[in-house]
Amino acid sequence: MTNFNDIQGFVFDLDGVITDTARLHSQAWRHIAEQVGTPWSQKLQDSLKGISRMESLELILQAGNREHDFTDAQKQELATAKNKEYLRLVEQLTPADILPGVSDFLRDLYNHEYRMAIASASKNAPTVLEHLGIARYFHNVVDPSTLKHGKPDPEIFTKAAALINLDPQVCIGVEDAAAGVAGINAAGETSIGIGDPQVLSAADINFTSTEQLSLANIRHAMRQPVASY
Numbered sequence: 001m002t003n004f005n006d007i008q009g010f011v012f013d014l015d016g017v018i019t020d021t022a023r024l025h026s027q028a029w030r031h032i033a034e035q036v037g038t039p040w041s042q043k044l045q046d047s048l049k050g051i052s053r054m055e056s057l058e059l060i061l062q063a064g065n066r067e068h069d070f071t072d073a074q075k076q077e078l079a080t081a082k083n084k085e086y087l088r089l090v091e092q093l094t095p096a097d098i099l100p101g102v103s104d105f106l107r108d109l110y111n112h113e114y115r116m117a118i119a120s121a122s123k124n125a126p127t128v129l130e131h132l133g134i135a136r137y138f139h140n141v142v143d144p145s146t147l148k149h150g151k152p153d154p155e156i157f158t159k160a161a162a163l164i165n166l167d168p169q170v171c172i173g174v175e176d177a178a179a180g181v182a183g184i185n186a187a188g189e190t191s192i193g194i195g196d197p198q199v200l201s202a203a204d205i206n207f208t209s210t211e212q213l214s215l216a217n218i219r220h221a222m223r224q225p226v227a228s229y
Contacts (some may be wrong), residue, residue: 001204002169002190004222009171010109011160011184012138014120016176017194017210019097019132021090021122022049028086029056032078038064053079090124093131101211106137108215115139115164119156119173139164152182157189172218178202192218 015021029048030040038044038060048056057079061067070078095103109116118125118141129135140163142156149155161168173184176194181203184191193200194207205221207213 001222004219006170007114007172007190009115009117009161009164009166011117011119011157011171011173011189013173013175013177013180014118014122014125014128017099017174018102018134019093019099019128021128024086024089027089028082029060031085032057032082033060033064035081036061036064036066036070036078038066053082057082087124087127090127090131093128095133098132098134099210101209101213103134105210105213105215106134110137112215115166117160117164118142119160120144121150121156151177152179152186154183154185154187157183157187161187161189174213175203176200190222 012018025048026045029045033040033044041063044060044063047059051059054075057075058067061070061075106116116138118129118138120142121144122128123144125141126135129138129141140160142160142163144156147155147159157171157173158168160173161171164171168188171189172192173180173187173189174192174194175181175184178193178199181191181193181200185202185204190205191203192205192207192213193203194210194213197203197206197208200206205218207217
């Protein structure tokens, strides 16, 4: 693990690290499920996590036994309608939707002149940051349409480091998913996992909550081989 004093930049995932947009995706998909007559359930909601828009739609149609009732063009219309509903919900985001402790942490990083970038698979990340009122903190946001590989491939994290003109070795990546932590590690960055330390056991540093994100806690953790809080 890199020495804390050598760190010059931070690379953040968005959902689960800065805000919770997963609930907005769920609301938008529930709207589509109701439209096609598929009963909504927690099991269905959980099955949609981390998969593409069209894959999610197919699961919703299958759950309602309607997978053969729509043409490809109609499916595309449903997927587009879902994204429009999601963006409508994103428009309602405010700084109050930033996860606990994150605003203070970003402000502290900014004041200490660390470079910051967003490494999210969401094409809507810039819009989300604007509504949260924190876009000014981030020097760059990786455009996922320019990527050839998704997480756990390190591409998005190495690209984020390049966008802020830093070697990955002097960057810290912050993630809440095991695939993201794997990508950070493969990029050669120091990894912070937010969440269950058993799920995120590959992370260099584990924090169970965003409330624990602070330069003091990170400095302390980097003096140890593996730290969990």
